[in-house]
Amino acid sequence: MYLLKSIIYFPLTEMVIFGIIYICLLAYILRSSKRYIIVIPGIGMLLSFIALSLVQGSVTYYRCTGQVFAFFVAFVGMLLCYIVEKSNRRHLKRVVQLILVWLCIVQSVNLNYWLTLNHLRSEEEEKVIYDIGSELRQNHDMSKPIVFCGFxxxxxxxxxxASIPKKDVRWKVYSYVYSKLHEEDYSSVYNGSRRKLPQTNINSVISWALGDQKDMQALLAKQGFSIKITEDSQIWDEVFEKLYYGRVSAYPDKEYIEEEKEYIAVYIAN
Incomplete structure (x- = not known):
């Protein structure tokens, strides 16, 4: 999965390239100096990528192994600089220095892009929470417990x-390789929903919070809205059934809040 996704996702592209460089450096160091202690940290980092997957018995999200990416890339970069510095090849030193400077610039641009995009995501969801809180405060009895349901x-x-453009050559290559490996139709992969690059970043906090009423209560509290919630499973099942069978309106449509005698239901489904 990591090798395949490295075709389109820069952090994984960088990781795979530095992994190849590390293997080359490993062979060089073991052949020339026999100084095993230098390469042991890198081996440990590489093993950490798959250790959690082996324990769980399934492929893990990048967030579970991605913390090691930066340390591994930095370690390999340091090792590369150390070896090149000890050599007498002045031109090679300059080339490596230029590549590392360029890489730092690309990393900075990439990191700032995702931070900015995540900020836009946060602002979008803050507005949704504010809209819901304002509607509850203005038109409903806030003393009643509230149940949230939806996605x-x-x-x-x-x-x-947050996705790679469909016209990007890398996406076409990825779609072709993926379709061959998984025996799927190329067009279904190319036109599918796998173009989103991060797995756990740029995801909806509201959808995550809808899994626990207390989290929705906390989101509204941050916007200055104090509410009571209910965790009565019978009420939640009743509310979910109405949403599932399309018997009610849901945000952002009008009348997405339904007030009953004992509780208020807020339906979200955009």
Missing amino acids: YGLSSEIIEL
């Missing part, structure tokens, strides 16, 4: 910015 999908603009 919030980020705007298509945000999702598209």
Whole structure:
């Protein structure tokens, strides 16, 4: 999965390239100096990528192993600089220095892009929470317990910015390789929903919070809205059934809040 995704996702591209460099450096060091202690930290980092997957018995998200990416890349970069510095090849030193400077610039641009996009995602969801809180405060009895139900999908603009463009050559290559490896139709992969690059970043906090009423309560509290919630499973099942069978309106449509005698239901499904 990591090798395949490295075709389109820069952090993994960088990781795979530095992994190849490390293997080359490993062979060189073991052949020339026999100083095993230098390469042991890198081996440990590489093993950490798959250790959690082996324990769990399944492929883990990048967030579970991605913390090691930066340390591994930095370690390999340091090792490369150390070996090149000891050599007498002045031109090689300059080339390596230029590549590392260029890489730092690309990393900075990439990191700032995702931070900015995540900020836009946060602002979008803050507005949704504020809209819901304002509607509850103005038109409903806030003394009643509230139950939230549904799913919030980020705007298509945000999702598209977090995805690789369909016309990008890398996406065409990825779709072709993926379709061959998994024996799927190329067009279904190419036109599918796998273009979003990060797995756990640029995801909806509201959708995550809808899994626990207390989290929705906390999000509204941050916007200055104090509410009571109910965790009565019978009420939640009743509310979910109405949403599932399309018997009610849901945010952002009008009348997405339904007030009953004992509780208030807020339906979110965009």
